[in-house]
Amino acid sequence: MPSNKRIDLLTLGNELLNGTRVNGHLEYIGGCLGRHGVRLQRNMSFRDEPEQIRKFFSESLEDADIIITTGGLGPTTDDNTREVIADCLGLPLEFDPSIESAIVRRFERMGRTMSSSNLKQCYVPKGAQVLANAFGTAPGIWLEHGEKLVILLPGPPNELKPMFEQQVLRRLEERGLLQGAEHYLQLRTIGVGESALQDLLRPVVKRYPGLGVAFCAYEGIVDVRLSPGASNVQAHQIQEIGDECAGILEGDFICFGHDSLAKIVFDHLRADEKKLAVAESCTGGLLSNAFTDLPGASKVFAGGVVCYNNDAKMELLDVPEGILLQHGAVSHETAAAMATGAMEKFSADYALSVTGFAGPGGGDTLNPVGSIYIGYSSPLGVWSIRMLYPGDRVAVKIRAVNRALDVIRRKLKEFKVEDAIQSMLSSPPKRFN
Amino acid sequence: MPSNKRIDLLTLGNELLNGTRVNGHLEYIGGCLGRHGVRLQRNMSFRDEPEQIRKFFSESLEDADIIITTGGLGPTTDDNTREVIADCLGLPLEFDPSIESAIVRRFERMGRTMSSSNLKQCYVPKGAQVLANAFGTAPGIWLEHGEKLVILLPGPPNELKPMFEQQVLRRLEERGLLQGAEHYLQLRTIGVGESALQDLLRPVVKRYPGLGVAFCAYEGIVDVRLSPGASNVQAHQIQEIGDECAGILEGDFICFGHDSLAKIVFDHLRADEKKLAVAESCTGGLLSNAFTDLPGASKVFAGGVVCYNNDAKMELLDVPEGILLQHGAVSHETAAAMATGAMEKFSADYALSVTGFAGPGGGDTLNPVGSIYIGYSSPLGVWSIRMLYPGDRVAVKIRAVNRALDVIRRKLKEFKVEDAIQSMLSSPPKRFN
Numbered sequence: 043m044p045s046n047k048r049i050d051l052l053t054l055g056n057e058l059l060n061g062t063r064v065n066g067h068l069e070y071i072g073g074c075l076g077r078h079g080v081r082l083q084r085n086m087s088f089r090d091e092p093e094q095i096r097k098f099f100s101e102s103l104e105d106a107d108i109i110i111t112t113g114g115l116g117p118t119t120d121d122n123t124r125e126v127i128a129d130c131l132g133l134p135l136e137f138d139p140s141i142e143s144a145i146v147r148r149f150e151r152m153g154r155t156m157s158s159s160n161l162k163q164c165y166v167p168k169g170a171q172v173l174a175n176a177f178g179t180a181p182g183i184w185l186e187h188g189e190k191l192v193i194l195l196p197g198p199p200n201e202l203k204p205m206f207e208q209q210v211l212r213r214l215e216e217r218g219l220l221q222g223a224e225h226y227l228q229l230r231t232i233g234v235g236e237s238a239l240q241d242l243l244r245p246v247v248k249r250y251p252g253l254g255v256a257f258c259a260y261e262g263i264v265d266v267r268l269s270p271g272a273s274n275v276q277a278h279q280i281q282e283i284g285d286e287c288a289g290i291l292e293g294d295f296i297c298f299g300h301d302s303l304a305k306i307v308f309d310h311l312r313a314d315e316k317k318l319a320v321a322e323s324c325t326g327g328l329l330s331n332a333f334t335d336l337p338g339a340s341k342v343f344a345g346g347v348v349c350y351n352n353d354a355k356m357e358l359l360d361v362p363e364g365i366l367l368q369h370g371a372v373s374h375e376t377a378a379a380m381a382t383g384a385m386e387k388f389s390a391d392y393a394l395s396v397t398g399f400a401g402p403g404g405g406d407t408l409n410p411v412g413s414i415y416i417g418y419s420s421p422l423g424v425w426s427i428r429m430l431y432p433g434d435r436v437a438v439k440i441r442a443v444n445r446a447l448d449v450i451r452r453k454l455k456e457f458k459v460e461d462a463i464q465s466m467l468s469s470p471p472k473r474f475n
Numbered sequence: 476m477p478s479n480k481r482i483d484l485l486t487l488g489n490e491l492l493n494g495t496r497v498n499g500h501l502e503y504i505g506g507c508l509g510r511h512g513v514r515l516q517r518n519m520s521f522r523d524e525p526e527q528i529r530k531f532f533s534e535s536l537e538d539a540d541i542i543i544t545t546g547g548l549g550p551t552t553d554d555n556t557r558e559v560i561a562d563c564l565g566l567p568l569e570f571d572p573s574i575e576s577a578i579v580r581r582f583e584r585m586g587r588t589m590s591s592s593n594l595k596q597c598y599v600p601k602g603a604q605v606l607a608n609a610f611g612t613a614p615g616i617w618l619e620h621g622e623k624l625v626i627l628l629p630g631p632p633n634e635l636k637p638m639f640e641q642q643v644l645r646r647l648e649e650r651g652l653l654q655g656a657e658h659y660l661q662l663r664t665i666g667v668g669e670s671a672l673q674d675l676l677r678p679v680v681k682r683y684p685g686l687g688v689a690f691c692a693y694e695g696i697v698d699v700r701l702s703p704g705a706s707n708v709q710a711h712q713i714q715e716i717g718d719e720c721a722g723i724l725e726g727d728f729i730c731f732g733h734d735s736l737a738k739i740v741f742d743h744l745r746a747d748e749k750k751l752a753v754a755e756s757c758t759g760g761l762l763s764n765a766f767t768d769l770p771g772a773s774k775v776f777a778g779g780v781v782c783y784n785n786d787a788k789m790e791l792l793d794v795p796e797g798i799l800l801q802h803g804a805v806s807h808e809t810a811a812a813m814a815t816g817a818m819e820k821f822s823a824d825y826a827l828s829v830t831g832f833a834g835p836g837g838g839d840t841l842n843p844v845g846s847i848y849i850g851y852s853s854p855l856g857v858w859s860i861r862m863l864y865p866g867d868r869v870a871v872k873i874r875a876v877n878r879a880l881d882v883i884r885r886k887l888k889e890f891k892v893e894d895a896i897q898s899m900l901s902s903p904p905k906r907f908n
Contacts, residue, residue, distance in 0.1 A: 061506020073494020087518040200866040258490040326767020327760035334759020345787040348779035433633040
């Protein structure tokens with residue numbers, strides 16, 4: 043039974059522990075496995091030092107059936123994973139000439155010669171299979187050892203990701219270790235707090251004693267995950283329960299699954315063949331970036347302007363000087379004028395704007411740090427709302443971007459109704475023709 | 476001896492394991508402790524379920540002297556940390572009326588009444604101290620239990636961070652558990668690969684047998700960390716060794732420490748009282764965002780334009796139509812024209828531009844996916860370079876941004892020389908006056 047396999051992910055590297063790097067491997071590998079109905083039991087990060095690797099790998103070997111490690115396969119002397127794990131498992135390292143020739147060819151293509159320090163990368167534990175590395179020198183290692191499966195992967199993300207997708211997932215699939223689908227249903231919501239959400243959904247949830255219900259709140263969004271848990275609910279019933287919850291949440295329900303707010307807005311606009319432009323002050327490019335991270339962004343994203351001062355707002359967005367003088371750069375009026383300006387300059391169908399004080403400096407009595415105005419412009423008019431967010435500069439930026447995306451998400455849903463009304467008013471109903 | 480305390484960070488939450496959230500707590504807490512000369516032994520992430528918490532907390536209790544947990548203190552039924560850890564330690568939970576009144580006051584301020592589900596947050600293990608939460612309902616818990624110190628923190632970052640900075644660090648300090656400075660020296664570099672870097676630095680490093688040298692490569696940047704390790708090098712000598720290494724690396728050395736490339740460029744520009752503008756196509760706002768994440772960004776960042784199509788390049792950046800028609804949007808000529816246009820439109824002293832194909836779509840024979848042109852404009856002229864990056868869309872965007880920041884970093888260093896030459900040429904030397 044695949045789902046009973048206990049999988050540990052061991053991410054090696056001091057840089058993870060001292061805050062100099064985010065643990066992107068956990069997010070990536072956890073996400074890939076999750077989409078195949080498999081979940082990690084645990085992730086451990088520790089230093090890439092022999093005694094640490096020995097201690098925690100041995101601990102994991104007792105607790106887990108499958109162990110995936112990342113990092114420590116490089117050519118430098120601080121790369122110890124291969125050597126220590128082979129030793130823990132009592133396996134000698136053997137020289138593999140095919141790895142050496144792959145590295146030599148790689149260096150030749152780049153017009154360089156192989157460094158002697160790369161030689162250590164040509165050794166693999168006896169009985170292991172090599173996972174070829176198309177984007178670097180360190181091959182991965184696949185090792186079936188008694189009842190245990192040990193998979194060693196290189197640390198650089200551009201080497202790890204294609205190796206994981208093209209080789210590791212395929213091998214796990216072949217051994218029946220993946221499932222078809224995710225083991226839970228996620229409802230993504232915005233606009234309701236975590237405890238209020240629990241209260242709202244209680245009437246539905248309490249009908250299924252033991253149902254797994256988990257909440258995760260971040261930057262204005264709350265994810266609700268439903269799973270059979272200890273109940274006798276069947277997998278196919280989860281969707282029905284999810285639909286009922288979504289109905290209760292109405293407009294605060296964003297989507298099932300993991301799509302970002304930007305992706306949801308992108309899909310709406312794409313379906314309507316509409317274009318969006320963006321004008322940002324305090325979010326400084328983050329709102330544009332939320333769209334441009336999406337493949338095919340150019341189909342809906344017309345462009346954006348980041349205006350950090352009044353001159354730029356006037357020059358690039360045609361914000362009237364009078365508005366800036368009378369109301370200030372952080373105001374409903376400026377937010378509205380920025381949205382209108384962006385819509386016109388980029389010949390877009392809609393525009394979003396954000397202006398405010400993200401902190402730590404700036405702010406005044408009327409608009410303290412954390413004050414954000416979000417403007418929205420459409421063929422039907424222009425709106426602006428004001429928010430006040432706690433947190434540091436980066437947190438305020440993220441919350442403001444999420445809120446701006448939510449403004450257009452809700453407006454696009456409304457607009458379909460307004461659109462229908464408008465076309466009814468502007469042309470006589472068909473049956474009277 | 477503070478540095479001998481073994482510290483485990485336990486980050487709870489299924490959302491960390493299934494890839495729906497990055498483990499920001501590890502980055503944040505690891506970074507805070509690192510800046511006080513203390514390093515984490517290990518980070519473990521696991522599900523917020525009673526049996527998982529019991530298993531891995533007990534494991535950590537054997538291995539570590541100080542255990543910090545995050546998450547699972549909320550009001551919902553899937554929040555179990557407080558209850559399970561109290562049980563593991565054999566401590567009863569006691570009702571604390573001061574927590575209840577703090578929550579009631581909090582809800583009153585927001586014009587709401589406390590939900591009954593918040594009541595569970597008013598219980599603390601016997602003998603524990605409460606860490607007040609100024610930004611949410613869940614208090615933190617500080618528990619000295621025999622030789623062990625257990626610290627429970629809430630999951631939401633905007634609640635955890637002020638609690639950690641204002642209460643946890645101070646208490647650790649009072650107990651002599653922090654040190655004055657970091658225990659290693661980091662050299663941040665760009666432009667040299669990891670193994671070439673090791674070869675370059677070998678002549679210096681080999682003079683100090685046992686010296687700790689660790690490498691960490693990501694998106695074009697390689698960090699080198701020097702520590703006394705097993706050598707007899709004293710802490711104060713590390714800086715001398717670092718200076719020698721920096722001298723060897725010349726322009727490829729970015730800085731000591733953890734400053735981002737954007738911060739380095741920001742500091743250069745701030746010192747010179749110069750302003751930078753940005754024009755982006757494929758990086759889509761990420762370059763602007765790198766600057767606007769920095770407090771005080773408006774002092775050096777004039778603004779940016781994200782142009783996803785030719786019309787916007789002409790309309791907002793005055794890129795001549797002839798250049799777009801003759802050379803295409805992804806070309807040296809367009810990159811240069813975008814940089815010039817941004818410099819003029821924002822009245823900036825310098826400008827950077829990026830145009831290219833980040834993938835997965837786009838690209839042609841001449842410029843396949845991953846082709847990036849970076850333009851740089853200054854009062855002395857305009858330059859463009861071409862790069863070809865592997866990896867997915869987001870990876871290409873990050874690499875392009877790092878490279879663009881490095882272009883201006885190097886140019887600003889050069890410029891001081893050019894500037895001096897120019898002022899010598901344009902005015903007779905002072906001694907002849």
